Amino acid sequence: MAVYTDVPPEELEAFLSTYELGRLRAFKGIAEGVENSNFLLQTEAGSFILTLYEKRVNPDDLPFFIGLMQHLANRGIDCPQPVRNRDGVALGRLAGRPALIATFLLGTSVRRPSVANCAALGTALAGLHQAGADFTAFSRVNALSVVGWRPLYEQAESRADTVAPGLAALIADELSVLEPGWPVGLPAGVIHADLFPDNVFFTDDRLSGLIDFYFACNDTLAYDVAICLNAWCFEADGAYNQTKGRALLAGYQAVRPLSPAEIAALPMLCRGAALRFLLTRLVDWLNVPPGALVRPHDPREYLRKLRFHRSVESVRDYGVDA
């Protein structure tokens, strides 16, 4: 749920006049993304999404995000394509904020991904990794990889057990394993890093778009796979669905086969991915202002996923041959 900024119509008109998009036909705030204000913008030229970057986004990262979307769109990835103004510039300014107009993607997200959805997601993720391989104009460090986890833990440590008994000790134990054992030297490149079902659109079971590149960064490609196994392949009751995992991994490998080292690292990468979302959700959960309308995601969902990964004995448990 978003829409934080109110856009005065006069400012919108002035902003739009710097683009070749014709006249305004409709404009509505939409609930998409959580970091920024997003609007449906309809003009004589078609439908677009206008994004105003709010304070949680570092303006220094915008050239990376916008350049990446442009790069991926140029390579045929179904993602929002930044629209340039008459001066050839995509990043503008509106209502006192950095602003971007991008193309509107058709499709809707799925709540409970099917096996076919997981296969399509795996294929799209591999395509994204391949298309991003030569995006070198900008780079962005992943602040939410292994070195970022202990500071989050320290913010939550004293109150973690109010969310689940023993949680602080479990996270400390996890960190003691992941920090020294985190896989290094695996193939790296641009990763999406947040490719949850609500950031993927389907039209009649065909994957029609990937959105929300605002966690994208340079990191280990297989870590992106691990994030998706966490986000797509667990059932509502907390059980890992090996059929979906197998489909996701097979879909991925049909485009970009994983090396033996990447496959061997999957259990550790999946533990790390589960811990990353457990930690950010835990910090958000412990810091909800009273009376807030937006309820954060339950961190315990990722605690259950982490427990599954700790119980895994072989990569075969994920649905891939060792």
Place this chain on the structure above:
Amino acid sequence: MAVYTDVPPEELEAFLSTYELGRLRAFKGIAEGVENSNFLLQTEAGSFILTLYEKRVNPDDLPFFIGLMQHLANRGIDCPQPVRNRDGVALGRLAGRPALIATFLLGTSVRRPSVANCAALGTALAGLHQAGADFTAFSRVNALSVVGWRPLYEQAESRADTVAPGLAALIADELSVLEPGWPVGLPAGVIHADLFPDNVFFTDDRLSGLIDFYFACNDTLAYDVAICLNAWCFEADGAYNQTKGRALLAGYQAVRPLSPAEIAALPMLCRGAALRFLLTRLVDWLNVPPGALVRPHDPREYLRKLRFHRSVESVRDYGVDA
């Protein structure tokens, strides 16, 4: 800011399959209205707004609201037209709530109405009153007219002076004038009762749509004019703009001339309209949960308007000939 209810995609598909709208192409929560959840719905048949009625709307009122929109649309008023399902029924049920699909109106609302906007609004309001004259299938009492004000005052009385010194006494004084002196016997019919600038769309200065009929009711027509004078004809600094008032009233009278009795009643109706919004805003303002993301409207805006109306010496001050 709205979007309260999450719609499971599977339920949406099942719901849509009862309509002749073809396949789903896009679905996004939008920030429109404050009482209900609204979504942009794009299908093969075009763009629509899906509304889920939340608990602040009385389900018993829905036949009035939906019947009225259908009636007005049939008479050529640019308002959302309810879409019937295959069984010929407009009101459905989705995500455990009453649900309506209506046509999507092009246009955008204005923040600072121009004189031309006010003239167009007046004309549209009179058209609405005329088109609603033979809507007799359902009726709805205005709970926020004069008999509803004292209960609101009693909710706010003890803390009113924390908002503005002397406010409780001023409201009490106003009620002592309005309750015995409220105009009766003027022409009545269906009124919109909430026709603020954000409920009116324009396309290139042409009024292209009226939305949000969820305060509509049967009441004095000239009271609707008074609500609009309050909502459209004051400047940001609190001053009444007589040129805008004159334009609104002339636009209205070009379609439906006001009787001498209606004109004579305008100052009292304007005071009542100002008090009505002052009171509801005051109650909302005093009952904001701490940390809430949605800030209510400032009641003092309507206190300033009320003070203007108390100072009026003649209807000529509004821009109309006595």
